[in-house]
Amino acid sequence: MHVLITNDDGPLNDDLSQYIRNFVQTIRKSKPDWKITVCVPHIHRSWSGKAHLAGKNLTAQFLYSKLDATDNSFLGPFTKPQLPNDDSKLPHVINNDIPKDAIEWILIDGTPASCANIALYHLRHTKFDLVLSGPNVGRNTSAAYSTSSATIGAAMESVISGRTKAIAISWAYFDGFKTPSEEIMKIASKRSIDVSQHLYDNWNSETDLYSINIPIFKELSMETRVFYAPIWENRWNPMFDGAVIKEPDALTEIEDANQSYSITFNWNPDFKKHRNSKHYKVNNDFDPTDYVKHIAPGTDSYYIEKKQITVTPLRAIFRYIDHLVGELQLDDNNNDYEGLVAITIPENDYIFNPIKSSVKKYLPNYKIVNELPKSDSTKIFQYGDYEQLDVDRLVNNNGNYFANSYIYRKALIRKHYLLNTIENYVAKNPSSILKKAYMESYNLDLDYAEFLDDSLDESWELKQELEKEEKWWIIKPSMSDKGQGIRVFKTIDDLQAIFDSFDDDDDDQDSVEETDQSGQFIDDNKINISQLRHFIVQEYLSNPLLLPSMNNKKFHIRCYITCKGDLEVFVYNRMLALFAPTPFEKLDEIEYDVTNLNNLQCHLTNTCLQAKNENKGLSVKEFDNIEDISEENKENIKKQIHEISHEIFKAAVTVNRMNFQPLPNAFETYGVDFLIDDEFNVKLLEINAYPDFKQTGDELKGLIDELFDSTVKYVVKPLLEGEKTIQESENYVKVLNHTSNQW
Known part of the structure; x- marks a missing residue:
């Protein structure tokens, strides 16, 4: 049986976690058929219930103690496991100073619930059969203690998140004497193990977890009786002292006076008085020193005070009040909303x-x-x-x-309009970053494939470039999305073959959903030339930044940019990196077939083209989490993105106002795509209205949650309330504040 052991008192410690060593040693010696893993908080973590430190990334450390140790000494901490373990998911090193039968203590700088969750999913390959949380130093009886117990919380987490049977174990000491003899602790350990084994072997189907309380006193024996007991529903009295006010010293400097003043509430629960439960009626002459007779008979608190062992079956849910049923009718007379x-x-x-x-x-x-x-x-x-x-x-x-949308924004979201916007702006602002941040591009208008020569005559600069046959180019329909119709080519003959294939596809509708035999690439990005007409021919970035950790796959950055009113522009700094399904391969004009879509796999990063492919190798990561790029280069990339974003929206609103008309009562979030070359230069790809947020996936859902949280906070709320001064945050940065001339 594979057993996980956790607790809320932390690792080996003479003052805070006195019981755990004896307990683990006893299991190792008396239960050789139990395979155990010990994962506990790195410090004392009582009173946290079933809590996680939301938003905090947790780190592991490792301690080692001798199996026959008589004190709480250990070796460590280490940042990696020091002993081999075939079942471990973690990398290890070999430390010959540590005995092979040593007890390994895995420490997590989080709560007991987090320790349980991490251990159940990320430490071992083998599934755990049982979680033992404890032994807790102190009792976990009555509602007052149980509801705040991190020992019970870790067991409950094991049930809710890990779907694993769990038992919380607490050792209830008396009269303030926390540290009994080794012999008493050994009896408490054996009794805890025996009760746990019995419960596991005879598990009640309606029970999620059990809470066991073992009394610690000198007469404890293997004959101490065990009782099932419900929770005593008592209530807390105040847990803090009244306000303590600290006034500044008369000699305190004026500027420091405010910092010197403080109002403090000191932690001081009255552990005796709270047993006078207001949930149960007691006499006015209640004596807190004789509280036992006031405890509800048969409850967990009652039996533990009688120095008997208690077992409380629990469900991992809040209690439901049975008599409150049916529809709740509200008087909807409150129309007091803005x-x-x-x-x-x-x-x-x-x-x-x-x-x-x-x-x-x-x-x-x-x-x-x-x-x-x-x-x-x-x-x-x-x-x-x-x-x-x-x-x-x-x-x-x-x-x-x-x-949430402007009406006219073609100057940005249509590829041929975007090209015109940039060309017109750069002509007036030749020092703009857009001059180098947008690949050399040309418009191409075409109705049918047989008219390509005529179209190239109209776009004679493009024709001259293609005739040189020096560069690779990428062609994109201006008004399509999801990667439809994108092809990579080098010569005019290549371009003719591409348009001929489009015309052929129009005649053969069955080809639209074909795949090759390997099923690697779905051919669903065909187009109808006569319906689109406008194309962009753009220089292909032949030296994209490649990352070894991602098998050298090409990627682009998806950045969310929000415009407010007329006109403020915010860049969301939590960006995505979207990777191609296969490693990048340099283009070879002999080997490369411009009409074979499977050759495009390593060159296109559009996630929608991979959506139907079960073996697509699709990967979306948060840009900040990419390890191959240094923090300095990440900041450099973001700085360029901020500058490009400032310039492109300023360009749209100043030189192409007819096709980009921001409205004072609207905002819009765009998905803006960028490429990075191998010298960390940023290139603007395209701007998408109504971006597909779900491409972020479930694992990065928090990124989108924060985006909309910031958008409502910094854009929507000020828009509705007419605020002029707009704030920003570290991840939501304003890059443009432009006031347009009203026509």
Whole structure:
């Protein structure tokens, strides 16, 4: 049987964790068929219940003690395991100074619940059969203690998150004497083990976990009786002393006076008085020194005070009050809200809950509805798909309607318009970073494949470049998305073959969903030339930054950029790195077939092209978590992205105002894609309206949650409340504050 041992008192310690050594030694010697793993907090962690340190990354350390040690001495701490373990998921080193039968103590700088969760999922390959949490130094009887017990909390975490049977063990000392003899502790250990073995062998199907309390007193023996006992439902009295006010010294400097002043509440629970439970009626002449007779008979507190062993079966749920059933009818007469938030995207949409949670957090006085009201007599903010927005209300802007999209933004989101925007801006601002941050590009208009020569005559600069046959190029339909129609080529003949293949595909509809025999790449990015017409031919970045840790796969950065009103621009610094499915291969004009889509796998990073491929090798990572790039280079990349973002939105609003019209009552979040070359230069790829947030995946869902939290806090709330001064945060940085001239 594989058993996990954790606790809330921490590792070997004479004052705070006196019982754990004897307990583990007794298990090792008396239960040779038990395979044990010990994972405990690195310090004393009592009173934390089933808690995690949310947002804190946890680190492991390792201690080693002798199996026959008579004190709490140990070797360590070490940052890696020092003994081999075939079942371990962690890398180890060999330390010949440590006996092979030593007890390994895995320390986690978190709570007991976190220790249980990490151990169950990340320390061993073999599944654990049982979790023993303890022995806790002190009792965990009654509601007052049990609800705050981190010992029970670790056992409950094992059930809820690990679906593993669990038992919490507490050793209840008396009269303040915490450290009994080694012999008494050995009896307590054996009794704890025997009771646990019996419960495991005879597990009640309605029980999630058990709480055991062992009395620690000099008469404890192997004959001490064991009783099932419910929790005594007592209640706490005040757990802190009243306010202690510290006034500044008369000699304190004026500027330090405020810091010297303090109001403090000292931790001082009255452990005796709390046993006078207000949940049960007691006489006015209650004597706290004779509290035993006031405890409800048959409960866990009753039996432990009688110095008997208690076993409390528990369910890992909050208690439900049976008589409160049926529908709860509310008097909906309270219309005291400032406005409405109409979230009109489906409730199962990836971003529905992040939006709703952020609105509740920062706009508590706004009522959330799922349809756009017809009346605009009250202030309304709508978050919906572009087609759902009320364009008339958005344009008229009577001060009561706000939405999550501008109406005109072709200057940014259409590839040929974006090229025109950049060209016009750079012509007037030749020192702009956009001059080097946007690959050499040309517009190409084409109706049918047979007219390519005519189209190239119209775009004679492009024709001249292609005739040189010096560079590789990438062609993109201007108005398509999801990577549709993207091809890589070098010569005019290559380009002709690409357009011919598009025409062939129009005649053969069965080809749209074909794959090759290996199933490596789904051919669902064909296009109809006559329906798109506008194309961008852009120099192909032949030296992308490649990362050994990601098998040298090409990647692009997805950055979320939010525009507010007319016009502030915020860059969200938590960016994504989206990788191609296969390692990058340099282009070879002899080997490369421009019409074979499987040759594109290593060159395209569009996640949607890999969505149907079960063996796609798709990978999305948070950019900050990539180890191959130094922190200095990461900051350099972000700095360039900030500058490019400033320039491209300034360009759109100044030189292409007809096609980018930011509205004072709207905001919009764009997914902006960047490439990085092998010298850490950033290149702008494209700007996407209504980006596919779900490509982030479940593991990085927190990134999107924070994005919408910041967007509502720094953009939506100020937009609705008319605030002029806009804040920012470390991850949500304002890169442009531009006031447009009103026409």
